[in-house]
Amino acid sequence: MSTLAHTVADSRTMLRRSLLHAVRYPVITYLVLTPLIFLLLFVYVFGDTLGAGIGGEGTDAYLQYVVPGVLLLTIAGGVTGPALSVSKDLTEGIIARFRTMDISRSAVLTGHVLGNLVQVLLATAIVTAVALLMGFRAPASVLDVLAAAALLAAIGFVLCWLGAAFGVFAKGVESASNLPMPLMILPFLGSGFVPTESMPGWLQWFAEHQPFTPFIETLRALLFDTELGSNGWLSLVWILVLGLIGWLWARFLYERKTVR
Numbered sequence: 001m002s003t004l005a006h007t008v009a010d011s012r013t014m015l016r017r018s019l020l021h022a023v024r025y026p027v028i029t030y031l032v033l034t035p036l037i038f039l040l041l042f043v044y045v046f047g048d049t050l051g052a053g054i055g056g057e058g059t060d061a062y063l064q065y066v067v068p069g070v071l072l073l074t075i076a077g078g079v080t081g082p083a084l085s086v087s088k089d090l091t092e093g094i095i096a097r098f099r100t101m102d103i104s105r106s107a108v109l110t111g112h113v114l115g116n117l118v119q120v121l122l123a124t125a126i127v128t129a130v131a132l133l134m135g136f137r138a139p140a141s142v143l144d145v146l147a148a149a150a151l152l153a154a155i156g157f158v159l160c161w162l163g164a165a166f167g168v169f170a171k172g173v174e175s176a177s178n179l180p181m182p183l184m185i186l187p188f189l190g191s192g193f194v195p196t197e198s199m200p201g202w203l204q205w206f207a208e209h210q211p212f213t214p215f216i217e218t219l220r221a222l223l224f225d226t227e228l229g230s231n232g233w234l235s236l237v238w239i240l241v242l243g244l245i246g247w248l249w250a251r252f253l254y255e256r257k258t259v260r
């Protein structure tokens with residue numbers, strides 16, 4: 001068996017292991033409940049006022065505006081899953097056992113990333129279904145919907161690699177649960193819940209130059225068939241940058257820890 005085939009086979013085994021852990025200790029409840037609470041809160045409590053602030057009328061206008069931000073909030077919440085699962089493996093000694101077996105080193109992290117990505121995408125589908133029940137409607141074509149789904153999957157994939165890097169970097173499981181928090185706040189500090197133009201000058205500058213604003217605006221453009229502008233290529237650049245950072249950082253730290 002070639003090295004690539006060996007790595008793919010081991011990654012598939014580790015993915016199955018990650019999914020079995022997800023069935024026994026599901027984090028999808030957290031992934032679904034958190035964005036749903038914010039969706040219900042912002043739409044039904046603040047929606048009438050915020051809807052008027054974006055130039056619409058009532059909660060329905062704000063629902064159409066806020067759903068892309070809530071979907072990215074769901075994706076961002078997926079960072080915690082691989083951070084916890086990777087840190088748990090490192091602290092409980094299972095990695096030491098894997099080192100005695102003929103297992104590809106990269107397969108362990110890949111299994112965690114893909115297993116958590118499956119849960120994130122399932123949570124995103126559930127949140128989307130609830131938004132549709134609440135009245136969310138997007139006049140997008142089938143191709144645009146598929147492009148939006150691919151965008152969310154790509155963002156989820158690179159963020160899961162960042163989560164895996166956090167898990168290897170952390171001193172323990174408790175530390176691993178805290179490290180992703182700043183990243184999960186970014187959807188709130190972008191255009192997900194209010195337009196960036198309504199923010200103070202210093203915060204507006206940050207909101208317009210952090211990755212989640214082009215992510216959210218690209219998703220909006222795809223769902224509502226509007227002009228992408230520069231947000232499309234900015235999203236691709238951020239996906240490549242974050243993915244490269246997460247993958248290289250996770251692999252470097254993992255190799256350094258497991259060779260000891």
